[in-house]
Amino acid sequence: MTETKANAIADGKYVEITYVVRDSKTGDVLTEITRPLNYVHGVNEILAPTITREMQGKVQGERVDLLVDCTEIYGPRDESLVITENAAAVPREYRQVGRQFLMENNLGRMKSFLVTKVEGDSITFDGNNPLCGREVVYQVKVLLVRDATAEEKQYGGTFETTPEE
Numbered sequence: 001m002t003e004t005k006a007n008a009i010a011d012g013k014y015v016e017i018t019y020v021v022r023d024s025k026t027g028d029v030l031t032e033i034t035r036p037l038n039y040v041h042g043v044n045e046i047l048a049p050t051i052t053r054e055m056q057g058k059v060q061g062e063r064v065d066l067l068v069d070c071t072e073i074y075g076p077r078d079e080s081l082v083i084t085e086n087a088a089a090v091p092r093e094y095r096q097v098g099r100q101f102l103m104e105n106n107l108g109r110m111k112s113f114l115v116t117k118v119e120g121d122s123i124t125f126d127g128n129n130p131l132c133g134r135e136v137v138y139q140v141k142v143l144l145v146r147d148a149t150a151e152e153k154q155y156g157g158t159f160e161t162t163p164e165e
Contacts, residue, residue, distance in 0.1 A: 087118070095123055
């Protein structure tokens with residue numbers, strides 16, 4: 001049992017995970033991350049704080065299933081962020097459903113928008129997070145837990161570098 005506790009997720013531990021996000025009503029997969037993500041617990045967060053807190057004490061090989069009301073993470077849906085424009089006023093490269101891009105408001109702040117509908121001469125953009133207003137199940141699989149190195153603690157995990165030529 002001591003071995004398990006020594007390798008449990010806690011502050012200063014290097015953690016590798018994968019996860020799936022499912023719609024709680026339909027079971028449909030909304031997001032699937034199959035390439036391991038890494039972080040140093042207590043140094044940085046790669047998932048919402050509510051999910052990160054649930055990871056505390058988990059060990060390698062364990063799966064955490066967590067029902068999440070995305071309104072708590074992303075806030076309530078804001079219909080003022082749904083904008084419909086005439087297609088002629090929109091650059092051709094942004095006239096495809098699923099296309100994501102940044103727009104700047106009159107205060108100079110950038111906001112990500114997603115093209116959600118192209119119908120006739122109209123294009124609809126949505127600045128809400130796609131999970132906003134949904135209840136989802138995060139299924140997080142813990143692939144690895146170990147003590148983080150000093151460098152990993154400094155950077156919050158590992159990062160890939162390209163070899164010098």
